[in-house]
Amino acid sequence: MTKDIYILGIETSCDETAASVIKNGHEIVSNIVASQIKSQQRFGGVVPEIASRHHVEQITLVIEEALAVANLAPEDLDAVAVTEGPGLVGALLIGINAAKAFAFANGLPIIGVHHIAGHIYANQLMQPMEFPLLALIVSGGHTELVLMEKHGSFKLIGETRDDAAGEAYDKVARVLGLPYPGGPHIDKLALESDEAVDFPRAWLEPDSYDFSFSGLKSAVINYKHNLEQKGGEVNPAHVAAGFQQSVVEVLTEKTLKAAKEYNVKQVIAAGGVAANKGLRSSLDAAFEKEGIPFYVPPISLCTDNAAMIAAAGTAMYVDGKRGTMEMNGRPGMELASWSE
Amino acid sequence: MIWLGIDTANMPLSVAIVKDGAILAEVNSSMAVNHSLRAMPAIEELFATVKLQPKEIDAIAVSEGPGSYTGVRIGVTIAKTLAWTLKKPLYGVSSLKVLAVNAPYFNGLICPIVDARRNNVYAGVYEFVNGGVTAIAEDGHFAIDDLLNTLSEKKRPVLFVGKDVAMYEEVIKERLQDDAHFAPFPLQLPRASSLIFIAQQSGQEENTHAFTPEYRRIAEAEANWLMQQRKEKASE
Numbered sequence: 001m002t003k004d005i006y007i008l009g010i011e012t013s014c015d016e017t018a019a020s021v022i023k024n025g026h027e028i029v030s031n032i033v034a035s036q037i038k039s040q041q042r043f044g045g046v047v048p049e050i051a052s053r054h055h056v057e058q059i060t061l062v063i064e065e066a067l068a069v070a071n072l073a074p075e076d077l078d079a080v081a082v083t084e085g086p087g088l089v090g091a092l093l094i095g096i097n098a099a100k101a102f103a104f105a106n107g108l109p110i111i112g113v114h115h116i117a118g119h120i121y122a123n124q125l126m127q128p129m130e131f132p133l134l135a136l137i138v139s140g141g142h143t144e145l146v147l148m149e150k151h152g153s154f155k156l157i158g159e160t161r162d163d164a165a166g167e168a169y170d171k172v173a174r175v176l177g178l179p180y181p182g183g184p185h186i187d188k189l190a191l192e193s194d195e196a197v198d199f200p201r202a203w204l205e206p207d208s209y210d211f212s213f214s215g216l217k218s219a220v221i222n223y224k225h226n227l228e229q230k231g232g233e234v235n236p237a238h239v240a241a242g243f244q245q246s247v248v249e250v251l252t253e254k255t256l257k258a259a260k261e262y263n264v265k266q267v268i269a270a271g272g273v274a275a276n277k278g279l280r281s282s283l284d285a286a287f288e289k290e291g292i293p294f295y296v297p298p299i300s301l302c303t304d305n306a307a308m309i310a311a312a313g314t315a316m317y318v319d320g321k322r323g324t325m326e327m328n329g330r331p332g333m334e335l336a337s338w339s340e
Numbered sequence: 341m342i343w344l345g346i347d348t349a350n351m352p353l354s355v356a357i358v359k360d361g362a363i364l365a366e367v368n369s370s371m372a373v374n375h376s377l378r379a380m381p382a383i384e385e386l387f388a389t390v391k392l393q394p395k396e397i398d399a400i401a402v403s404e405g406p407g408s409y410t411g412v413r414i415g416v417t418i419a420k421t422l423a424w425t426l427k428k429p430l431y432g433v434s435s436l437k438v439l440a441v442n443a444p445y446f447n448g449l450i451c452p453i454v455d456a457r458r459n460n461v462y463a464g465v466y467e468f469v470n471g472g473v474t475a476i477a478e479d480g481h482f483a484i485d486d487l488l489n490t491l492s493e494k495k496r497p498v499l500f501v502g503k504d505v506a507m508y509e510e511v512i513k514e515r516l517q518d519d520a521h522f523a524p525f526p527l528q529l530p531r532a533s534s535l536i537f538i539a540q541q542s543g544q545e546e547n548t549h550a551f552t553p554e555y556r557r558i559a560e561a562e563a564n565w566l567m568q569q570r571k572e573k574a575s576e
Binding site: 043047056057060074089094104325326327 | 374376377378379380381383384394395409410413414416417418419420421422424425426548549550552553555559560561562565
């Protein structure tokens with residue numbers, strides 16, 4: 001019988017301080033997230049310096065709780081996995097240095113995980129990944145289509161050329177006077193609305209899997225501006241519905257087209273915007289019709305968490321990947337394959 | 341009693357292990373390299389040099405700032421994580437006091453300085469009394485002009501300590517004239533053994549989980565937000 005593998009995951013790339021213990025790469029033993037959302041709401045967005053200050057306050061408490069809930073001692077662990085990048089550098093450094101100190105003190109190996117690899121591997125916590133696999137990553141910082149031929153192999157086939165989808169959501173929410181973070185508010189308004197303003201779709205070149213959302217954002221601003229100049233008043237629900245339809249349609253169509261072209265066995269969505277109900281139901285319907293298995297993790301595993309980092313970290317651990325005490329925060333880290 | 345000391349509050353890095361009041365090993369450097377690249381490797385090397393295991397230490401002292409926000413946080417994060425997981429007491433010490441103890445036996449005021457950019461400094465005012473260095477004013481963030489005004493009013497010799505002093509040497513000489521004294525270069529860097537010395541002499545054990553840096557400055561976004569709140573209150 002092979003021994004069970006327990007990995008401690010740590011994630012501090014943005015405004016969540018998180019730690020988790022994962023068994024054998026797919027079983028959540030504990031998953032602790034301390035959110036700063038209440039503090040960051042004061043500023044209408046994430047202020048990096050404030051994020052870093054909160055991480056220092058929370059980091060040992062969160063790790064302690066992850067171990068306590070798991071009912072494990074440091075010596076029961078096999079390795080520590082931590083988000084190495086991308087993200088806010090000052091924020092990343094808290095998780096990385098806590099991970100290094102913890103690993104050093106307890107004689108454990110350390111593994112640096114790419115945040116997006118983590119979001120993809122959040123799916124491994126729900127059902128085994130099957131390859132070739134297509135991942136749609138949509139969050140405040142990312143909009144990417146990634147093809148995986150096997151574990152640890154990532155091929156970027158499309159990405160945003162300007163704003164990330166979540167960024168567009170936040171900006172449009174601000175235009176509509178909705179509170180931060182804007183995504184869930186737009187989603188809710190859009191789902192309740194019986195009418196939608198017609199906004200353009202950015203399809204780009206016919207063979208491209210890239211995305212663009214800055215034109216759509218400008219179209220929303222222009223629409224509001226023109227209407228107000230004529231003395232009219234914007235109906236936020238109609239704008240939210242129109243904006244969401246445009247984003248969801250482009251994301252769904254491009255993901256579907258890529259899934260068919262690469263003949264994938266499984267499609268997954270990941271990242272904070274994958275929590276969007278409108279997007280989830282659109283992707284669900286499209287792939288059900290095509291008969292391609294489509295999965296999206298529960299909302300708690302779509303937003304930033306450390307369980308996904310430990311899940312990806314376990315796959316790297318099994319492949320023999322190890323980091324060193326020189327690990328640094330890598331704010332612009334590229335998603336690179338660890339297995340060729 | 342074995343102590344580990346860590347100072348990453350500013351560009352210099354210092355880590356030391358002190359056993360029963362004697363330095364076993366100390367690593368000092370001052371290079372423009374991210375502390376995340378150097379701090380844990382230096383600590384790992386230190387333990388290898390003295391042939392000790394992490395769990396064999398009895399206490400940890402760390403420079404709590406003020407200084408570079410990111411720099412202070414790296415040292416504090418490492419120290420509080422080690423203290424928590426090894427179940428050892430943690431002591432936070434002022435980054436400025438660590439510099440001040442570089443200049444004992446000086447008959448006058450000791451003023452450690454760390455540059456805070458745009459003609460601002462983090463500084464403290466200390467004095468050597470009864471074999472130890474004592475703060476006679478609270479560490480803080482000052483415009484260099486305000487600091488020099490305060491010091492010149494005291495009409496006493498002042499010894500400036502810290503590698504950033506050189507940036508302000510001209511204006512200090514101009515304002516304090518013959519009262520201005522400058523520590524020589526071997527005394528400009530913070531030393532982790534001094535940090536341990538201070539913690540042993542006068543340190544207060546910290547609550548490890550709650551321990552955070554002494555930034556001595558509110559974050560800019562928070563300052564703006566507070567100002568906005570006050571304005572809104574005033575206009576109500």
